[in-house]
Amino acid sequence: NCSFVPASNMKLVTGAAALLLLGADYRFRTEVYAADFDAKSGAAKALFIQGFGDPSRSERFYETNGAAADALAAELVAHGLRRVDGDLILDDTFFQAKDTMPADWMKEDLKYCYAPRMGSLSVAGNCLKVKITGAARGKKAVVETDPPVDTERFVNHTVTNRSKRGRVSATLKDNGTLVVSGSVRSGRSVSKEYPLRVPALFYGNVLSGALRRLGVPVKGRILLYRKTKTNLESFTRFTTLNSPPLADILAAMQKHSDNFIAEQIVRTVGGGRNGGTTEAGTALISKTMHRSDLAASWFLRVFDGSGLSRSNRLTPDVLINLLSWLYHSNYRDLVLATLATPGGEGTMEKRLVGTPAQGRLWAKTGALRGVCS
Template structure:
């Protein structure tokens, strides 16, 4: 997908000069900007007058040409990922790959492993049940038939604080608030680590819907209290995991012939992963005698049997940023903490983010954050700071192209190009001319990135809106005016 989008990048991206470190913060009082201001002020007054709004625009040289409350600190939502992504590309590098290793402390004699089998993870969000099936198939083909020792989880690469701060109780069921451990799995190629796909299918009126689970239940159980109703009745079905339990409850009505799908989090990714690993061993006729859950560090004298490397970070950036994947963001934060600070924790990772922001001359005293995904309502940043970040990283010749390619492109229906903007800004004025990160949490919508004005010049912009719901149409109207007037 990176190669597919290269031509679009080449035609649309303008290389900005970074000849001056100091950036002017005074708006240019030109007729063009005055008309832009009049249009934006009218939209704000008519549609979001009671909301908190912060807007900033920079030109090719990084000068602020327009701002409306540009220095007001607001909730960035997933615009926080702009900083997380830049720091990850700098600290880890485009070629960084997560590793999953299988070690043993014993030897195989006549098909029997006399010793323990360790599954060691480093947070790979791309690990799937197919990988485990391939691991088990390799072991079976190598002659392994039975494991006499333990099957052990080594997830010590990360700490045991599974959730980032300020995750709301009602969000814990769903993939965007998934817990993070160093041994996690994803149900599909979107790489929503720490979740499974639960799908209800209405097949016969009066009966419970048929349930389809991807990849498998693992440690979870399902209580199906839902009912299939007539095709002309309302859908009221709900799928959620009971708070801090392994039970998924399906309730409500599902019309005949319809289906309903949710990405539901697992309570503990490590335990879930180990259960599915054992399932794969069984499917490949490898028996084991100890079924308990064991967790400890891999001994230094253990022998490596199998290693799986993930796709490189450059490739992972596409589903991560296009689809605004919170799990990947949180994993990247802990990974940076582990490699730079020696601690695989959110706290350590955020220290790395702050150091990176400081190295780019960003005023970190005015950028408050407690996660890398943007889920927390305690995160704060201004539109001026976000545009400064987006301006400064253009000097990163090694990875800026990868960063730019990862941004959603307005109006492109291919979800790995358009991403979270595939159904937004689709008019002829804006389609293919806005490259930006979306953001949304309760009462907050944001959009920050790059746009090509009617002049053909590239601009950097940020629009942050909070304390009002359903403001996406208004933000898009503001951005359309920017493209039209600049």
């Protein structure tokens, strides 16, 4: 009954609580409203997009992050959208804007995408990957981004020079414009990834670019609703975009040990009850575990949903009780389908392959510095 730091085994707790609180068939939704939409021409004076934490617009659920963005734009086109004459207004207020990550995550982790920022409007796990390749000396380097961004909202400040050590930096401006700077030698490449500080602006840039690739221009600005408080009287519901069911989302979270999905779930749980914060979500997860007699309060401490926090604590007994309860519940087959297996997709792809465990083991891995489970 000694308590330990569970690392990513915490996702087992998050997943179980999500099933109990949201249900296996729960779908994250994104509401889209259009101002003065003309069905004949397909023109909208503006679009208003309201997010509720959908974590599925990424390469976890599509072939690439670009394909995820293209699918998002294609859904709007399928409903008749042909151009946006005004602004793209983004409402990310379902999650509290100041609470984009758990407060006690280690500072050295925050520059990597395994410690992403959370947002009720998100794409590509809120992670931007940038690669610059040197061209002729003195010329701008070639910039590639994953996911692809809007070419009309992108500034290339790179240069090809003789520098032995290339560098690259990316900044997302308040108007949704991405600025990439840096230097690199001719024929060489430099890559870097960035967890985005304002996920909704990133979402707007990527969506605007995906719409443009489908021939649907967005002529206005990218705006955050919480900063502009646009009058919405002329807007009517255009469509609702739904995620895959929670069961599929949990499979991506568990098999790949995806921190972003876990934290989006925590805030979604908190958003429906107490304001979309990490604190609200983890408090409700703890309460759910205790009320279900799956953990005594002194044996379980929940500070995030992914297990990246070193403040999380649980005992082996809590974990065994939880797994036993899941195995004997109506969720048994669903939960087994979410876990990684030797040689299968995710974290067990290269583990225990060709051993007696293959075909008999379902696992959830976990690792932090000094922790392996």
